[in-house]
Amino acid sequence: MRASHAYFLFVGTLLTAAGYGATFLLTEHFRALGGSEIDTSTTLGGAMAGTLIGVPLVGWYAKKLKAARMGAMGAVSVAAGYGFLALLTTLTPLIALAGFLIGLGWGIFYLAGPMALSERVTDQDRGFWFTRFGAFQMAGIGFSPIVAAALVEHLGLSTRGAFGVIAGATLVAAVLLLTFEALSPQASQARAQTSNWMRALPALLSSRAIYPILMVGLGACVFSGMLTFQSSLVRGTGLEAGTFFAAYAVTVVVARFVLAPMINRADGDRASVVLLALMILGVVTAFGLVYGVPVQIASAILLGLGYGLVYTVIQTQAVNDAPPEHRSAALTWFVIAYFFGIFGFPVLGGWLIVTVGIAGFLAAVLAFAVAEMALALLRGRQTTRKPVSA
Structure with a gap:
């Protein structure tokens, strides 16, 4: 794997992680619609259910679909969740469905992203690459709510508009992850591991x-x-x-x-x-x-x-x-x-x-x-x- 190829994965990771980071603005979003922290809890409850489905899906299908492609699928799911939130103009039980899509996508990516990287590096280099992968991931999580808040406070966007931007960013992430898979295919001797984890x-x-x-x-x-x-x-x-x-x-x-x-x-x-x-x-x-x-x-x-x-x-x-x-x-x-x-x-x-x-x-x-x-x-x-x- 070339270092230049890895940055398609890293930037895709940063943008996908921004989707998780934006959940920190859910409370402000729901308050703008007349809700409270209870609505945040409802949405994140749906997200938890989604992650518990998304994580094992990677273990079952990564070998067939390839981990990087599954990571891209996860990014698309996150985008769908935020797109759904951006379209809602009133509080509704459907916010749990939006949370489910966000959680499903983040769960898929959270395991598929490191797996895609691990398949392409040696045991000696794995720590080096994982450290950088983690840095981009945490940067996305930490800076996403700051950028989203700036969009609302300084550019006049509503929280719905900010969530629309997040949805677009995670779609870009999906493209970058697919590009990474195309430019840096998995080595023929590598195998995405499946496991009887239950x-x-x-x-x-x-x-x-x-x-x-x-x-x-x-x-x-x-x-x-x-x-x-x-x-x-x-x-x-x-x-x-x-x-x-x-x-x-x-x-x-x-x-x-x-x-x-x-x-x-x-x-x-x-x-x-x-x-x-x-x-x-x-x-x-x-x-x-x-x-x-x-x-x-x-x-x-x-x-x-x-x-x-x-x-x-x-x-x-x-x-x-x-x-x-x-x-x-x-x-x-x-x-x-x-x-x-x-x-x-x-x-x-x-x-x-x-x-x-x-x-x-x-x-x-x-x-x-x-x-x-x-x-x-x-x-x-x-x-x-x-x-x-x-």
Whole structure:
């Protein structure tokens, strides 16, 4: 695979990830239509259902359809979801269908994108390429709500119009992913892996891989809670949600390039505990958002360093801790657990904000962060410590 070809995948990844990042504006969109966080929860509940279908579809059909093509199909599904939202002028139960299409597409892409890259690189180069892939993905997630907000605030677009732009961007992503497949075909000796991931579950439950699989779900609850409802967290404080998104995105992208190699060489158990401690501090700091922009930026940086770096550490643990014959299944369950948190927690989060307020909501987010730390400590006591390799 030529480096120039990889950038078709990377830019396609950035634009597809922008589709997920734009979900952070759902609350503002529904408020403009007279709704609330409950409508955000409904939409993201549909998205969670979509991801739980999209992820296994990749495992079943990637070998036949090719991973990059499936990634393009996922981007088209995301575009359809946002196009549907852009066409709706009133609140309707159909917002769950729009969420389903977004979740289906993101679930397909989230597994197919890395798979398409992995099929084309050597074991020695995989860490290098995955780091860059992750940086483009996080850039899309983090900067998308900033760009969308700018379209609304400075160019006079409605949130419906901004979602229309997102739909167009994800269609461009689909074209780029198809171009990547055409320019850099899969090596003849490579095979897209299929896995009996359901049958592998009992074996994974009895292995140490279950710890990072559960941990990624808990961490995703923290991530989705802090970003999806950031506009709710800063309401009445004079702060802008875009400030948090920008600080978080810059932190993660820079950290992935600068600090990730050092983290990958460190002891995985110790690294995960330190990074999770930073994530917990980021949530605790959010309780003080009323004290201004410096506190908001500090919270974003701590979350970006903690969550942004620990993800790759525990992803490696999930694969390495699994029985060799079930490593593909471990990665599939890892992604499923991630999406349970990403789209599942907002279903609870919207209800918490409406019923118990911001403080109660943040307390729930903090509880998930502490639970992930507890699992990291428990795993560390039951495994021989060794360096994590990307």
